[in-house]
Amino acid sequence: MAITIVVPWGNPHNKQEAWNELLAWTVEVFGLPGERVQFHPTTNYMLFTFTDKRDALWFQLKTAGQEFSSARTGNGRLL
Numbered sequence: 649m650a651i652t653i654v655v656p657w658g659n660p661h662n663k664q665e666a667w668n669e670l671l672a673w674t675v676e677v678f679g680l681p682g683e684r685v686q687f688h689p690t691t692n693y694m695l696f697t698f699t700d701k702r703d704a705l706w707f708q709l710k711t712a713g714q715e716f717s718s719a720r721t722g723n724g725r726l727l
Contacts, residue, residue, distance in 0.1 A: 649701075650697050650698065650699060651697070651698050651699075651701055651704035652695050652696065652697045652698075653695070653696040653697075653698070653704060653707055653708055653711070654693050654694075654695060655670075655693055655694045655695075655696065655711065656692060656693040657692060657693060657694070670710075670711070671687070673710065674687075674696065674707065677706070677707075678698075678703060678707075683699065684698065684699060684700065684703055685697065685698050685699075685703065685707075
C-alpha cells in the first residue's frame with residue numbers, strides 16, 4: 649500500500665535552501681527515488697510517495713512542525 653505525503657510549495661519551504669535541505673535529507677535517509685520513495689512535483693505541491701508505512705511516518709515526523717504535512721493512503725484516507 650502506497651502512502652503519499654503532500655508538501656505544498658508555500659511557507660516555510662518556499663525558499664530554495666529549505667527545499668534543498670528537505671530533499672537532501674530524504675535522499676540520505678530513504679535513498680534515491682525507487683523502491684522506498686518516489687517524488688512527484690506538481691504546480692502547487694510536491695508528492696512524496698512511500699511504500700512502507702514506517703518510512704512515511706518518519707518523513708511525516710521530520711515535517712511534523714510544519715502546517716503543510718498531510719499523509720494519505722492510496723485510498724485517500726489520512727494515515
